[in-house]
Amino acid sequence: MKVSADHPVQDATRNQLLEAAGEVFAEVGFRNATVRAICQRAGANVAAINYHFGDKETLYVEVLRYAHGKALDKYPLLLDVTEAAAPEKKLQAFIHSLLLRIFEKGSQSWHGRLMSREMIEPTAALDALIEERIRPTHSALAQIISEILKCPPTDARVVSCVFSVLSQCVFYNHCRPAIAKLFPNLLPHDAASIEKLAAQITRFSLAAMRELSTDKK
Amino acid sequence: MKVSADHPVQDATRNQLLEAAGEVFAEVGFRNATVRAICQRAGANVAAINYHFGDKETLYVEVLRYAHGKALDKYPLLLDVTEAAAPEKKLQAFIHSLLLRIFEKGSQSWHGRLMSREMIEPTAALDALIEERIRPTHSALAQIISEILKCPPTDARVVSCVFSVLSQCVFYNHCRPAIAKLFPNLLPHDAASIEKLAAQITRFSLAAMRELSTDKK
DNA sequence: TGACAATTAAAACAATTGTTTGAATTATAT
DNA sequence: ATATAATTCAAACAATTGTTTTAATTGTCA
Numbered sequence: 001m002k003v004s005a006d007h008p009v010q011d012a013t014r015n016q017l018l019e020a021a022g023e024v025f026a027e028v029g030f031r032n033a034t035v036r037a038i039c040q041r042a043g044a045n046v047a048a049i050n051y052h053f054g055d056k057e058t059l060y061v062e063v064l065r066y067a068h069g070k071a072l073d074k075y076p077l078l079l080d081v082t083e084a085a086a087p088e089k090k091l092q093a094f095i096h097s098l099l100l101r102i103f104e105k106g107s108q109s110w111h112g113r114l115m116s117r118e119m120i121e122p123t124a125a126l127d128a129l130i131e132e133r134i135r136p137t138h139s140a141l142a143q144i145i146s147e148i149l150k151c152p153p154t155d156a157r158v159v160s161c162v163f164s165v166l167s168q169c170v171f172y173n174h175c176r177p178a179i180a181k182l183f184p185n186l187l188p189h190d191a192a193s194i195e196k197l198a199a200q201i202t203r204f205s206l207a208a209m210r211e212l213s214t215d216k217k
Numbered sequence: 218m219k220v221s222a223d224h225p226v227q228d229a230t231r232n233q234l235l236e237a238a239g240e241v242f243a244e245v246g247f248r249n250a251t252v253r254a255i256c257q258r259a260g261a262n263v264a265a266i267n268y269h270f271g272d273k274e275t276l277y278v279e280v281l282r283y284a285h286g287k288a289l290d291k292y293p294l295l296l297d298v299t300e301a302a303a304p305e306k307k308l309q310a311f312i313h314s315l316l317l318r319i320f321e322k323g324s325q326s327w328h329g330r331l332m333s334r335e336m337i338e339p340t341a342a343l344d345a346l347i348e349e350r351i352r353p354t355h356s357a358l359a360q361i362i363s364e365i366l367k368c369p370p371t372d373a374r375v376v377s378c379v380f381s382v383l384s385q386c387v388f389y390n391h392c393r394p395a396i397a398k399l400f401p402n403l404l405p406h407d408a409a410s411i412e413k414l415a416a417q418i419t420r421f422s423l424a425a426m427r428e429l430s431t432d433k434k
Numbered sequence: 435t436g437a438c439a440a441t442t443a444a445a446a447c448a449a450t451t452g453t454t455t456g457a458a459t460t461a462t463a464t
Numbered sequence: 465a466t467a468t469a470a471t472t473c474a475a476a477c478a479a480t481t482g483t484t485t486t487a488a489t490t491g492t493c494a
Contacts (some may be wrong), residue, residue, distance in 0.1 A: 004294060013471085029338060031249045035452060045473050050453060052471095113337065120333050121246060122394045130398050136320075138399060159400070163372035164385050164421050171384030174391040177339045181347050183376070204381050208421045230441085252482060262443050267483060269441095 012168050014052045016042040019107065021049075021063045026110030029117055030060055045210050061125040064118070067111040070203065075101045087147035088206060094141055095169060095205075096198035102173045110171045119174075138162060148206070149213045161209055168201045231269045233259040237268075238280045243327030246334055247277055278342040281335070284328040285350050291325070292318045304364035305423060310356055312386060312422075313415040319390045320411050329390045336391070365423070366430045378426055385418045386395060 024033045033055055035049050042048070053059040066071065073103035082094035102112050118126050139153075145161050146153040172187070182185055188194045237259035241250045252266050252273055259265070284368040298310035319329050335343050356370075362378050363370040389396065389404070397404055405411045 029246065029248070031246070033449080036450090045471095047454080047473075048471090056452065066451090101403065116337050116391065119392050119395055120330065120337060126394065127398065130395060134395060135399060159403070161421070162418055163388060163396075164418070167384045167388030168381050170392070171380060174333065175336050175384075175387065177343065178336055178347060178351060179380075181344065182352060186376070200377055201381070204378070204425045204429070206413065208425035211424035212421070251480080262441095263482090264443075264484080265441090273482065376478095 011046045011052075013042065013048055017044060017052060017059065018050060018063055021059055022067055022110045022114065025063060026117070027061060027114040029121075030056075030110050030123065060123070061128075064114060064125045064129060067108070067114055068129065070108055071104070071134070072110045074104075076090045087144050088202075090144045091148065091165070091206065092198060092202045094144060095165065095202050096195060098166075098169045099172070099188075099194050099201075100136075102169065103188060110151050116170075116174050138166075141165060145209070148209050151213075157212065159206070161212070164208070165201070167204070169204050172197075225428065227268075230259065230261045230265055234265060234269060234276065235280055235283045238276055239284055239327050239331065242277060242280060243289070243330040243334075246338075247340065257416065258274045262379050274341075278345075281331060281342045281346060284331055285346065286323050286327055288318050288321070288328045289350070291321070304361050305419075306396060307361045308365065308382070309415060309419045311361060312382065313412060315354075315383075316389070316405075316411050316418075319386065320405060333387075333391050355383075358382060362426070365426050365427070368430075374429065378429070379420070381425070382418070382422050389414075 017038065021033070023040045024041060027033075027056055033056075038059075039046050039048050049056060049059055053062060075097050081089055085093075104111065115129075118129060141162050142153045142158050145165070146155065146158050147160065149155070149158060151158065176187065187206045188197050234255065236248070238255045241255050241258060244250075253263055255276075256263050256265050266273060266276050270279060292314050296313065298306055303309075321328065332346075335346060358379050359370045359375050362382070363372065363375050366372070366375060368375065393404065405414050
């Protein structure tokens with residue numbers, strides 16, 4: 001037997017299982033995904049999951065970790081923007097990066113769907129995910145918005161605006177099937193239209209925040 | 218055998234099955250829900266589902282219809298507002314109603330979760346749901362916003378703003394577990410805080426639209 | 435009441451599930 | 465090259481699934 005401790009970088013079937021499981025879990029969810037479907041897509045034997053991960057559930061949490069890491073590697077929180085940039089530029093970069101992660105095609109397209117599933121039907125893996133990934137994301141955005149609103153990051157209005165900005169982005173992650181059916185040609189389909197959508201959301205949010213920061217305490 | 222056609226109003230076990238199935242489906246999803254769990258909660262025999270609905274899947278689409286009907290009966294699209302009211306008032310009423318449906322407690326609290334599940338993992342029932350429920354909702358909001366922006370409901374900016382408003386609301390439906398973990402005491406807990414949240418979202422959105430309609434295309 | 439349909443009940447069925455087993459194969463190191 | 469460990473494989477296992485069956489029960493109308 002093999003303890004599931006540290007592995008050398010190369011472990012072909014293990015990685016293939018992670019990739020295949022990511023796709024299948026994203027497509028049909030944890031419970032609906034059969035180990036046979038995963039193993040077949042990975043070109044492995046039915047017993048491979050139990051051998052490499054112990055059981056189906058720990059495979060799932062490993063998949064979440066794996067997807068999380070790859071997505072942030074590819075698209076960091078702020079793309080193409082320096083720390084000294086104006087907060088409005090940072091906001092646009094933040095929104096653009098988030099949308100890029102959401103609309104990512106190819107091998108990592110299942111990352112977003114895994115996240116939404118975890119939101120609706122939390123498993124034990126959600127707690128770690130929130131602390132490792134979601135809270136830092138949230139804090140980064142809160143920092144940007146507090147600069148725009150010119151008030152401390154803990155101010156209630158900052159939290160409220162953070163939610164407003166985030167929600168407009170993740171909307172396209174959680175409701176994509178419905179949007180596709182409602183307005184078939186409205187979903188962005190290439191880099192240009194993603195950037196355009198990012199500009200739209202940024203403009204909407206900045207307009208709102210400008211008003212909120214002037215009119216009041 | 219009994220054809221599943223029109224039923225008189227009273228059909229005790231059938232209704233109990235609908236209620237029980239609504240809870241169970243919302244809690245664990247379609248596939249994870251076992252007919253045995255549903256029947257037990259309904260106080261019925263294991264064969265009851267097949268007898269009254271034919272199979273588990275048509276029970277599911279009946280549950281969606283049932284939940285849809287009850288939610289809209291309780292909270293119509295626009296609460297406490299007349300057709301002649303100012304569009305800004307209508308917007309607030311629309312947002313408030315939507316949030317009330319989302320945060321509804323008690324026997325219908327599973328309605329929202331059923332919806333989010335359909336979004337992420339669409340079944341055959343989604344098509345009907347979109348045409349019967351989502352598209353009318355969307356059109357009503359588009360009408361309101363076109364009055365605010367003073368441009369036709371088909372304008373691209375209207376659709377964009379509709380999404381921005383909707384997303385801020387359904388965010389609390391789709392991400393509730395994450396929000397609860399991130400900021401434990403931020404989710405609205407009573408009628409007053411729901412109304413406050415509605416006011417927040419309305420103010421944010423109106424501020425954005427005011428700017429957009431002035432500087433404009 | 436008594437015949438007939440509608441409904442409920444208990445049991446069994448067939449299919450699929452995650453997991454385990456034990457042998458066969460491959461890789462690794464002495 | 466050979467012994468030892470790691471990995472793969474086919475087969476089987478035990479549990480759970482939705483569904484069906486057949487009999488018992490209940491309700492309804494003559």
